[in-house]
Every structure is written in structure tokens, then in C-alpha cells.
Amino acid sequence: MPIKCRKCHSADAEISLPYAGLSLCPECFLDYYVKRIKRTVEKYRMFREDEPVGVAISGGKDSAALLHGLRRAFPDQEFVGLYVNLGIPEYSDHCQEKAEKLADLVDVEFHVFDLKKEEGISLNDFRRTVFKKKICSVCGTIKRHTFEELAKRAGVKVLATGHNMDDILGFMFNNFFSGQWPQLIRLKPVLPPPTPGLTRKIKPLIRTPERESLLYCLYAEVPFREMDCPYSRGTKTKERLRMLETLSQDNPNFRHQALRIFLKLSKILERDIEQPSIVPCTNCGFPSLNGTCAYCKRIAYIKKVLSKDTEEK
Numbered sequence: 001m002p003i004k005c006r007k008c009h010s011a012d013a014e015i016s017l018p019y020a021g022l023s024l025c026p027e028c029f030l031d032y033y034v035k036r037i038k039r040t041v042e043k044y045r046m047f048r049e050d051e052p053v054g055v056a057i058s059g060g061k062d063s064a065a066l067l068h069g070l071r072r073a074f075p076d077q078e079f080v081g082l083y084v085n086l087g088i089p090e091y092s093d094h095c096q097e098k099a100e101k102l103a104d105l106v107d108v109e110f111h112v113f114d115l116k117k118e119e120g121i122s123l124n125d126f127r128r129t130v131f132k133k134k135i136c137s138v139c140g141t142i143k144r145h146t147f148e149e150l151a152k153r154a155g156v157k158v159l160a161t162g163h164n165m166d167d168i169l170g171f172m173f174n175n176f177f178s179g180q181w182p183q184l185i186r187l188k189p190v191l192p193p194p195t196p197g198l199t200r201k202i203k204p205l206i207r208t209p210e211r212e213s214l215l216y217c218l219y220a221e222v223p224f225r226e227m228d229c230p231y232s233r234g235t236k237t238k239e240r241l242r243m244l245e246t247l248s249q250d251n252p253n254f255r256h257q258a259l260r261i262f263l264k265l266s267k268i269l270e271r272d273i274e275q276p277s278i279v280p281c282t283n284c285g286f287p288s289l290n291g292t293c294a295y296c297k298r299i300a301y302i303k304k305v306l307s308k309d310t311e312e313k
């Protein structure tokens, strides 16, 4: 006989959550997932009732489950879906289609930043340059900047991202073992704007294990991408996940404990560690270390490379 759901006691349990000692039916699991988002938002006071919230959608399962779950948890809140099309052949358009479908499904406004249309370049252009091996870092730089631009256009001051517990723990471990304290501090659930005019970044999935976003999308029939990014071979991420898996084997609560400890540590560090001083980028106003932000540097660089190409032709 199959076990019954621990919450409703009527439907068969299909999902087991060992860290919580729970076996749930799909309906109760979806409810559990949404309630955790609600509790997380409230616990860290991520947004007020009257603030419209931008949600960075990538087309992936985490941000899809995030927007869908936020909509259910806060039915009266205004949400806006934001998507950056980086011009990765096939992949970016596929993801945009899924993101559009999702925005339609949950009935929110949808804004796109199309890198090719707006800047005349694509992430693909960086592949033949010195950034060839650092394409994921270029991608991150571009997204950080363009999501801010989208938030400005959409009139939102809060930006929610789909980083899940495993993502955040992975970054925390990396920053911890390499002693990158300022970066470790930046992983907190609510990050105030680094300079006025930018968004407050929030991570409502900080307490959501990775696999549960996938389950949420599957059970709630939330559209998300069916393709993997052709640039990410995912070696680092996979290694991180394997390490977390090993450490969790004998202790299903390991991830939750580690997260709590890291968050405590980052609070202590925050008092002692000086964040690097920043000045606004002379070109776009974005925070920078020396007057030109990483985004403007990358864009200027690639435009130069591309113009040389056309000259040579």
C-alpha cells in the first residue's frame, strides 16, 4: 500500500522531503512550496504590499517556479516578468518563448531586453575573443546590467531572482574557501541597492532546494526551457552539487544548517569587512571601481573587435 500524504491524509504521497520529515501528495507539495516562498518573503521583509516587483526570468525552472509561486503566494501584488535575450543561437529564442508563455499564464506584464537589437551585439560574439573561456562571466556581467535597465523601464525598484538554496550554498562554499568575503556577504537574502537608482535584489528561493523547483514546474505544469545552454558545460556547478550531495547523505538537514551558519557568518563579516568603494560609471551610472563599469568595458571591447572585422572584410 502506498503511503498517504502527511498533510491531507487522503491522497497518496509522491514526494518525500527527508529534511522536513514529510511525504506529500502533489497538491500539498505545491502548497508547501508556495507557503515557503511566502514565509521567506515575509521573514526577510523582501517587499511591501504596494511595491511592484520585477522577476528576472531566464526560461529555466527556478525563475519559472519563482514567478508562478510568487503569484500564488501574493495574488494582490503587482509582478512584472523581465527577460534578457542574449542572442545565443536557438537557445535564447527558445527561452524567451517559454518566458513569454509563463508571463501569459500568470498574467503579468513582460519586458524583454534584446541585446542584438539594443546594442548590436550578442553573447556569441565574445566566443572568438579573449573571453572565450569566460563566457559565463561575461553573460553574468551583461545580465546584471541589463536586468537593471529593464527594471528601470518597468518602473520596479525590487528585483527577484531565482537563485535556489543549492546555488547559493555553492557560491557560499566557493567564496568561503577562497576567502572572498565581500562576495560572501552579497549572498544575503535581501541586497540593498549599491547606489541610488538601482534595485533592491531579493532571493525568495533561498530556502528552496533545487530539485523542488523542478518538481514544482512539473506538477504545476509551469512552462520552462527544454534545452541546456550550449555554453555552460556546467562542470563547476556539477562539482558543487556533488559535494553538497555527499555532505547531505548522512544528514538530510545539512543544507539547511549550512545555510543558517553562512548567513550568520556573513552578518558577522559585514561588520568587519569593508566593501570596496565604488564610483558611478561615467558612461551609464552603474557602480564601478574606476569610473567605467564592467558592462561598458565589455560592450566597448566587443564593438571594437566587430568593427575591426568589418574593416578587414
Ligand SMILES: [Zn+2]
Binding pocket: 005, 006, 007, 008, 009, 010, 011, 024, 025, 026, 027, 028, 029
Ligand atoms: Zn496531500
Ligand SMILES: [Zn+2]
Binding pocket: 281, 282, 283, 284, 285, 286, 292, 293, 294, 295, 296, 297
Ligand atoms: Zn557603464
